[in-house]
Amino acid sequence: MAERDGEVSAFAEFVGARAVVTGGGQGIGAAIAAGLADRGAHVLVSGRRQATLDAVCASITAGGGSAEGCAGDITDPDHVHRLMALAGGSEGVIDILVNNAGIPGPTAPLVEVTLAEWEETIAVNLTGVFLACKLAVPYLERAAHGKIVNIGSVTGKQPLVNRAPYAAAKLGVVGLTRTLAHELGPSGINVNVISPWLVGGERLDSVIATMAKERGVSTDELRAEMTAGTAFKRTVSEAEVVEMTLFLSSTASSSITGQDINVSAGAVMY
Template structure:
């Protein structure tokens, strides 16, 4: 049977590239997103549903639908996340802090919470959390994002321990800076916060890696496909960075 792959925030960006990459392997793919406009652009053959990943009522209803239509799920990519505010801690708006934590951390927990019973019933499954190198090093002016991504790693390791006896593996992928519109917005915001140009911030992040360049969404998607495969059957509880090896997490140029 082809894998049944569920991807939260899978209608755009890294999530959409994951969806296309899994679909290319023959998997059945179902994506969620809160943006109805981008959901309409999801390629034919990939299921798409509007779901707020941080809303438990919506997530519970969605997983009920997944059970009714698919009967279970083999791979969960808990990918929902937002960049959150760009500000120093002393100027951080509490409400924006909470919004960022809700999507990045609560969304990951709710996805794992509701996928777990389906995977336990079938005696197998793979849960992949999207963390970030911000969850390894910290991220100046992005405290709620960094805090949430650190917490996602703790969540992942706990899930791996709890569900391992049921044949379920859990890992986290930690991308560095990944090319695309989202990181461009981050670079512009950081440039404004630091009084730098967009180009200087972008080039500084690229120079902060051993390979001297930013990752592409396909690099993240390929790692997800590997971790979901039998080739990674003994890989669980791990953080896999896909960042060209960050050697300077806070470049100043």
């Protein structure tokens, strides 16, 4: 185990590890990239906007970590090829792939969803995961313990009215994960999904404020109503998703593969 500032890190194996985080320019992905870098991994952060990648990498390097950005669209095979080649470095090894890039897709009844909206939602949330996994596998196979962590959602397992394309894509990620876990098991690669429920933070606060105003209720009342079905009566924190990602990226989870792990404050238990 490595010691840093007198503390023993439970994730010492990330020192020297090479990781890819898709959609790492903001939100949960940026927090995961920082978490991995903080524990010693060199992190390749991808997303379409160069400026957000630059900001995340600057913040990581300012904190003593190591990161670089690779801008492009996760649905573009040429970009994904470039990303994996860059991440693999001179040895051609990737230890950790976190498939986090995602879009909410349209909010509308299925009969009003256009084919273009459907295809875009599936392309980013499911085909992007397919491409990243497919093109990362040769690099992951050269790692001692390759890890794939897909960021899904409880949506899909649990219906969310007016969000059918997102629900279908996210449940598709669960199916992909289970099958890929078997295909890559003989190579010692773990493949798992994290299914978060609503993740709290500034963006959710502003959505709740807008909705509360529209309905003429207080934000506290609305928040209590929204979280009533959870065991903990609250949303999930970004840090909780990060911690689960670190666990599933570590050798502590070596026997865990093909799993779909809810980080949901008890909103979903299956």
